[in-house]
Amino acid sequence: MRLFRLVKIARVGLKCGLDRLILEHDPSGRLAWPLKLLNGLYFWRDRNRLAAPRGVRLREALETLGPIFVKFGQVLSTRRDLLPDDLADELAKLQDQVxxxxxxxxxxxxxxxxxxxxxxxxxxxxxxxxxxASxxxxxxxxxxxxxxxxxxxxxxxxxxxxxxxxxxxxxxxxxxxxxxxxxxxxxxxxxxxxxxxxxxxxxxxxxxxxxxxxxxxxxxxxxxxxxxxxxxxxxxxxxxxxxxMHGIPIGQIDRLREAGIDLKALSRAGVEIFFTQVFRDGFFHADMHPGNILVSAAPASFNRYIALDFGIVGTLTETDKNYLAINFLAFFRRDYKRVAEAHIESGWAPSKTRVDELEAAVRAVCEPIFDRPLKEISFGKVLLRLFQTSRRFNVEIQPQLVLLQKTLLNIEGLGRQLDPDLDLWQTAKPFLERWMREQVGWRGFINHIRKEGPQWATMLPALPRLAHQALSQATERNAEAAAELARLREEAANSRRLAALAMLVALAALLLATLQIV
Structure with a gap:
């Protein structure tokens, strides 16, 4: 079955002219002759399709191959570090209509x-x-x-x-x-x-x-x-x-307005929901496209988001959350030196990277987009420039953050639909500052005590017994060590006695040999 599937993929790829796309990224030429051979076997191709832009041809090929390739194309569209801008933009248009x-x-x-x-x-x-769906x-x-x-x-x-x-x-x-x-x-x-x-x-x-x-x-x-x-x-x-769940699809802006939904408040709430899931919970809905989100128009839950389809969720470790928060907050404060330091501290950038050079490169990417509404910012282009910077400094792409990047781009798309004048920076900054205060300082210290308190309450009564056991074990180990040291000393003394006796025997033998000669 895999062979037949591979033949179909090859046929669709040649029909859409993907061999040309592959040859563009094969500077060694090692793939040239196999592709030319396949091209010779598939001698007839639609000239109009081959004349289309390469991004269009790639998208059409994935749509022809079926829902799994469409879904992969959607994920790949978020990896602008892997694809040129024109391909990523075209793949972002893929719709999973099965x-x-x-x-x-x-x-x-x-x-x-x-x-x-x-x-x-x-x-x-x-x-x-x-x-x-697929x-x-x-x-x-x-x-x-x-x-x-x-x-x-x-x-x-x-x-x-x-x-x-x-x-x-x-x-x-x-x-x-x-x-x-x-x-x-x-x-x-x-x-x-x-x-x-x-x-x-x-x-x-x-x-x-x-x-x-x-x-x-x-x-x-x-x-x-x-x-x-x-x-x-x-x-x-x-x-x-x-x-x-009953609600209005978030993509139907006219219906939302007719229902009296506050689109500006809704866009701000979307940003807060995203950052709450990521930084508070480390557990976030990672498939937030318009088809999976409704807005409630019921009186009891008016103007609230409704989430659907939970097949894809993302998780982050405490380390990931801390470094991401540091990076986001440093971006919002325009502290590019802290961004560079965080990348090096986290291991995302090589340890020998010069902080000042990475700082200057990040500043060149981010500075032009501040103090501008969302409608004037393309996160796709910003991410592309950041990935180009990462290539220059050999920054490793973190696979566990791919879903987070995809979700952030979804949030951008929703924000553009609901409120093009939304200032993402000013909306997110207070939330991140509040979250950081809860993680560090006295409030963070108190929160950690509350979290660890039950475990400490269980451990404290047992501390005297555990301390006594540790001291007893240490005493036993010391006694065993002393006995072993005494044994080693005795063996060393015996060895010295044997050496002295052997020397006396040797001297006696030498003396006897001398007397015999005389």
């Missing part, structure tokens, strides 16, 4: 998962899906207690397709590392592995349900974000049942 699979297949998956007929599980079930689709239903729910069903037979496509993507990434001068530094195979890991997570709807439940708990007391409740009795690895 035709739904037959409702009978969805019902069969549900009945097999619960080992019961559909009418015993749900009081009503809408056969027509309301949404369809790995699953969603149907509305009603529980027997009257609760309205949304039922997500995994696409049948998708796992082996994904496995084969990921294997092929990894092979392409290997070629990229081998034939592109920047390949090893930019770690394309790690990008593929990161992509594969998140796709694997999406194939387990119990994991997605757990992600949803965690995000709901994180924002339970916040008046910013609504997250659906998960109904665990109706969830399996292939089926996820959650609360049905």
């Amino acid at each position: 035709p739904p699979f037959p409702s009978d297949e969805a019902i069969a998956v549900i009945e097999l998962s619960f080992k019961r007929p559909l009418h015993e599980i749900f009081a009503t079930f809408e056969r027509e899906p309301v949404a369809s 790995v699953a689709q969603v149907h509305f239903a009603t529980l027997y207690d009257g609760t309205e729910v949304a039922v997500k069903v995994l696409r049948p037979g998708i796992a082996p397709v994904i496995a084969h496509d990921i294997a092929l993507l990894d092979s392409f990434a290997l070629l990229l590392e081998r034939f592109w001068s920047d390949g090893k530094r930019l770690k394309p195979r790690e990008v593929v592995r990161e992509f594969a890991k998140h796709l694997e997570d999406e194939l387990d709807l119990m994991r997605e349900a757990a992600n949803c439940s965690q995000l709901r708990r994180n924002f339970a007391d916040a008046q910013l974000l609504l997250v659906p409740e998960v109904y665990w009795d109706y969830c399996t690895h292939e089926v996820m049942t959650m609360e049905r």
Whole structure:
């Protein structure tokens, strides 16, 4: 099957003229003759398609190859360190519009998962899906207690397709590392592995349900974000049942205005939600495109975001959070020296990097964009220039931050739609300053005491016993060491006695030999 898939990929690539794109990045010429051979076999090609810009041809090829390649193209569009600007811009246009699979297949998956007929599980079930994506689709239903729910069903037979496509993507990434001068530094195979890991997570709807439940708990007391409740009795690895959410898609700006939604407040709330997820929780929704976000128009939750689709989430360690906060805050304060120092301290830049040179390079990128509204700033171009700077200073791209970068670009897109005059810097700066105060200083010290207090309360009563045990063990070790030292000294004394005796014997033998000679 992999061979047939590879043949299809080669055929689509040649049809879209991707061989020319590959040859542009093969300075060694090692790929020239195989591509010319394939080109000779595929002698007829559409001249109009070949005349299109290379970004358009690449996007069309990925759309033709199917949803997994489309999804990879979406991820790749955020890696402007890997692609030229024109390719990244075109890949950003990819839309994951996948035709739904037959409702009978969805019902069969549900009945097999619960080992019961559909009418015993749900009081009503809408056969027509309301949404369809690459790995699953969603149907509305009603529980027997009257609760309205949304039922997500995994696409049948998708796992082996994904496995084969990921294997092929990894092979392409290997070629990229081998034939592109920047390949090893930019770690394309790690990008593929990161992509594969998140796709694997999406194939387990119990994991997605757990992600949803965690995000709901994180924002339970916040008046910013609504997250659906998960109904665990109706969830399996292939089926996820959650609360049905009612709202206006965030991309429908005219409907939001008609409903009286405050778009400026909504845009500021979006920035706060993003930074709260990243820096407070280290757990963030990493697929925040307009299709996954609604806005509530209900009186009880008016003007609040509604999050959907939790298959892709990102996580950050405490170290990542601290260094990111330092970098963001230093950017907002225009402290480019601190940005350079943080990159070196974190190991993202080589230890021998000159701080003043990296500081000057970052200043040249960031200084022109301050004090300007979002409509006048292109984060894509800023990121591209930062990546060009990183290449110059051999800064390693951190694979765990790819999802964060993708999410930040999504936030930028939403912000442009809702409020083009939004000042992202001034909106985010107070939040980061507050977060930093909670992490360092007296407030941070008190927070750490509160966090560690229960563990200390458990350990304190045991301290005398533990100290006595440690002293007893130390005394025993000292006694054993003293005994061993005495033994070694005795062995040394015996060795000296034997040496002296051997010397006396030797002298006696020499004396006897002398008398005999005389």
